[in-house]
Amino acid sequence: MMANLFSIFEPSSSIFNFSLNWISTLLGLMFIPYLYWASPSRWSLCWSEIIFTLHKEFKALLTPYSLGSTLFFVGLFSMILYNNFLGLLPYVFTSSSHMAMTLALSLPLWVTLMLSGWINHTQHMFAHLVPQGTPSILMPFMVLIETISNIIRPGTLAVRLAANMIAGHLLLTLLGNTGPSMSSSIILSMLIFSQILLLTLESAVAIIQSYVFAVLSTLYTGEIN
Amino acid sequence: MTVSPEGLQEVRPLVLVRPTSTSAVQRAEQRDEANFPRPVRPVEPGKVRLGFVPEEWFQFLYPKTGVTGPYVLGLGLTTFLCSKEIYVMEHEYYTGISILLMVVYAVKKFGPVIGQTLDKKIEDIEQSWRDYREGSIIQVKESMEKEKEAQLSAKGQDMLFDAKRENVALQLEAAYRERLARVHSEVKKRLDYQLEVANVKTRLQQKHMVDWIVKNVKGSITPAQEAATLKQCMADLKALAPKA
Numbered sequence: 001m002m003a004n005l006f007s008i009f010e011p012s013s014s015i016f017n018f019s020l021n022w023i024s025t026l027l028g029l030m031f032i033p034y035l036y037w038a039s040p041s042r043w044s045l046c047w048s049e050i051i052f053t054l055h056k057e058f059k060a061l062l063t064p065y066s067l068g069s070t071l072f073f074v075g076l077f078s079m080i081l082y083n084n085f086l087g088l089l090p091y092v093f094t095s096s097s098h099m100a101m102t103l104a105l106s107l108p109l110w111v112t113l114m115l116s117g118w119i120n121h122t123q124h125m126f127a128h129l130v131p132q133g134t135p136s137i138l139m140p141f142m143v144l145i146e147t148i149s150n151i152i153r154p155g156t157l158a159v160r161l162a163a164n165m166i167a168g169h170l171l172l173t174l175l176g177n178t179g180p181s182m183s184s185s186i187i188l189s190m191l192i193f194s195q196i197l198l199l200t201l202e203s204a205v206a207i208i209q210s211y212v213f214a215v216l217s218t219l220y221t222g223e224i225n
Numbered sequence: 226m227t228v229s230p231e232g233l234q235e236v237r238p239l240v241l242v243r244p245t246s247t248s249a250v251q252r253a254e255q256r257d258e259a260n261f262p263r264p265v266r267p268v269e270p271g272k273v274r275l276g277f278v279p280e281e282w283f284q285f286l287y288p289k290t291g292v293t294g295p296y297v298l299g300l301g302l303t304t305f306l307c308s309k310e311i312y313v314m315e316h317e318y319y320t321g322i323s324i325l326l327m328v329v330y331a332v333k334k335f336g337p338v339i340g341q342t343l344d345k346k347i348e349d350i351e352q353s354w355r356d357y358r359e360g361s362i363i364q365v366k367e368s369m370e371k372e373k374e375a376q377l378s379a380k381g382q383d384m385l386f387d388a389k390r391e392n393v394a395l396q397l398e399a400a401y402r403e404r405l406a407r408v409h410s411e412v413k414k415r416l417d418y419q420l421e422v423a424n425v426k427t428r429l430q431q432k433h434m435v436d437w438i439v440k441n442v443k444g445s446i447t448p449a450q451e452a453a454t455l456k457q458c459m460a461d462l463k464a465l466a467p468k469a
Contacts, residue, residue: 008316036264037266039266039347039350039351040347040350041347042340042343042344042347045343045346045347045350046343049346088320088324089321089324090317090318090320090321090324091317172316172320173316175316175319176315176316176317176318176319176320177315177316179314179315179316179318179319180314180315191319192319192322192323192326195319195320195322195323196323196326196327199320199323199324199327200327
């Protein structure tokens with residue numbers, strides 16, 4: 001039984017105080033096809049098309065110096081996608097709704113980019129703080145603003161993903177909670193219908209948010225050169 | 226869409242395993258095909274009923290419970306779980322129902338279309354392999370034909386060499402004869418020259434001799450003899466004149 005509305009997000013299944021919920025992060029590995037045969041199956045072809053499209057997308061955004069990192073970003077995308085998408089299914093824990101996980105993804109990434117950018121391309125990073133075409137009077141403010149936007153980047157990446165997931169799940173839970181106390185079946189069918197709509201939205205949001213995360217990370221990577 | 230085994234058959238070579246261990250276990254030189262058959266790629270997915278329950282389970286229960294057995298089992302089990310509140314139908318349940326309806330709808334509506342598109346793409350990939358294989362075979366056959374032609378033309382080269390050899394011999398012969406003729410003419414020129422020189426010498430000698438004789442003879446004619454000869458000639462002419 002739910003203590004409060006947010007208890008759906010609590011990692012609850014545990015062995016000796018060791019939360020097992022987080023294993024759902026790795027559930028996506030079960031869905032990635034493995035190629036034993038030379039000829040692809042339907043799902044394996046589908047998956048290859050998806051990640052190849054992503055690879056082309058990211059390749060366009062990255063500089064020639066860092067083209068190999070499409071592997072990392074496509075992997076990041078798939079992990080977040082599976083986490084978001086499978087979290088919509090009943091009884092699957094959504095690990096990307098926790099700041100613990102999203103911050104764990106975005107903060108090391110951002111720190112890496114900042115360190116490598118500022119140590120290796122200091123001049124370039126300083127130049128990036130002032131966008132092209134700003135009037136000279138505004139330059140100090142621009143530097144301030146850009147610095148702040150740079151600093152809050154890991155926060156925005158993490159919070160965007162977590163908040164979107166939490167919001168979606170909260171709405172679904174709220175709708176579903178009225179189910180057991182439903183009397184007439186007409187309202188029940190309306191409930192199911194609205195849940196279907198919401199789920200459509202949530203699936204789209206799941207995919208979009210993972211894509212946004214990956215694309216923004218790619219952009220930040222491309223910026224340091 | 227089937228992958229014909231004849232099309233993609235390859236000869237698996239015998240892998241001889243050299244025993245490196247001292248244990249008594251003998252490793253077979255050939256794979257035991259009866260007990261450990263090689264995996265075959267399944268073309269169609271496994272048969273299911275109701276979309277997710279494998280057909281094998283129904284077959285397993287058929288001898289004991291008949292045709293309706295598995296269905297009764299499913300219905301009874303779910304009823305038991307729900308009525309005893311072992312499975313509580315709370316918010317996740319309604320989410321599950323919505324998802325089930327969505328998935329069934331999506332599979333029924335978009336499933337065949339997507340399946341056909343993907344199957345076509347797979348067929349294209351396999352066709353490209355087959356085309357490559359066929360193309361290689363055709364190319365190799367063509368190069369075999371070309372090789373045979375090259376061999377034939379190489380045989381013709383022998384005759385060509387003989388003709389060329391003959392040609393060269395003819396040229397050499399012609400050159401030799403021409404030089405011979407030249408030598409002949411040169412020698413003849415030299416000899417002609419010598420001949421001319423000798424002729425000229427003889428002529429000069431003769432002329433000189435004649436002149437000398439004539440000079441001497443003319444010199445030896447005394448005037449008395451000259452006058453007497455002239456007189457005699459006049460008399461002869463006078464004697465001849467009336468006769469003419």
